[in-house]
Amino acid sequence: MSMATSSSTQRAKEEKNRGIWTLEEDQKLAQVIEIHGPTKWKSLAVKAGLSRCGKSCRLRWMNYLRPNIKRGNISDQEEDLILRLHKLLGNRWSLIAGRLPGRTDNEIKNYWNSHLSKKIKQMERPNTSATLTALESHLPEMNTKMKEGDHDHECPKQITTESTTPKGSHHGKSKSGFLGEEPLNLEWSNFLEVDESWFCFAGSYNF
DNA sequence: AAAAAAGTCAACCGCCACGAT
DNA sequence: AATCGTGGCGGTTGACTTTTT
Numbered sequence: 001m002s003m004a005t006s007s008s009t010q011r012a013k014e015e016k017n018r019g020i021w022t023l024e025e026d027q028k029l030a031q032v033i034e035i036h037g038p039t040k041w042k043s044l045a046v047k048a049g050l051s052r053c054g055k056s057c058r059l060r061w062m063n064y065l066r067p068n069i070k071r072g073n074i075s076d077q078e079e080d081l082i083l084r085l086h087k088l089l090g091n092r093w094s095l096i097a098g099r100l101p102g103r104t105d106n107e108i109k110n111y112w113n114s115h116l117s118k119k120i121k122q123m124e125r126p127n128t129s130a131t132l133t134a135l136e137s138h139l140p141e142m143n144t145k146m147k148e149g150d151h152d153h154e155c156p157k158q159i160t161t162e163s164t165t166p167k168g169s170h171h172g173k174s175k176s177g178f179l180g181e182e183p184l185n186l187e188w189s190n191f192l193e194v195d196e197s198w199f200c201f202a203g204s205y206n207f
Numbered sequence: 208a209a210a211a212a213a214g215t216c217a218a219c220c221g222c223c224a225c226g227a228t
Numbered sequence: 229a230a231t232c233g234t235g236g237c238g239g240t241t242g243a244c245t246t247t248t249t
Contacts, residue, residue, distance in 0.1 A: 019243085020217070042234075058235070059218065094237060109238075110216050 017051045021060050025050055029057055030065050038066075063104045070102035074111055082108060083116060 017025070028048040036044060038061055041054030050057065063069075074082075078100055085096045093105035093112075100108065 018219080040234085054234075055220095055236095056218075062236095063217075091238065105237080106217075114215055 016053050016056070018056075021064075025052070026060070026065060029060060033061060033065070059106075063106050068102050069104065071107070074103075078103070079111075079116070082112065083120075086112065086116070 028050055029044070032044050032048040036047065038044075038058075041058040043054075045052050045054050045057045048057075052060075081100065082096060085099060089095050091109075091112075093109040097103050097105040097108050
């Protein structure tokens, strides 16, 4: 996947490798990270002898080389959680990813764009069989909750930019929360099993 | 069987915030 | 106070794969 003909001035200056990473590059990067840790990406690239920019190294590590990365096969449980969190947070992929151990913001963003956004559109168009199918597969628990009369939910304080940002990190565009990853345990998300009035309420927040 | 269309996903880009100088 | 370097984010691209015609 070469883009050597690009006219970008930045690229022209530096003549870095671009595109898909090779196994050899992965190994080099993993090796220097093992020694020096996943920081100072620019110098890591140099230490590894890689003709890659620091950003590219960081991205490769975050999305592929990190330990405990899960790839593909997003479970129904995870999909349901992504739907709920997206309803609450919008396109805040790193925040969403921070609540799905082993998943990356890039993967969730891709999954959303290629799978879930379509489902949402279908669900927004009433009176179609596709709508019914989508509703049946994704929202049964909502109906259950509504029947049970479980309406004593408060604003879930955990789902704020502040609380999902690791301690000590700066605000603004929030950090992903990869630090302190836990084994897959989505029980925390139970509070999200609320009725649609909550989503309307939450959606009015300016996160 | 082949071409076209649609889908997938890794990687790049531009922007922003922050800390260091 | 201004500038620079770095890290992190979401949007987007485009190569590749799969499905449809």
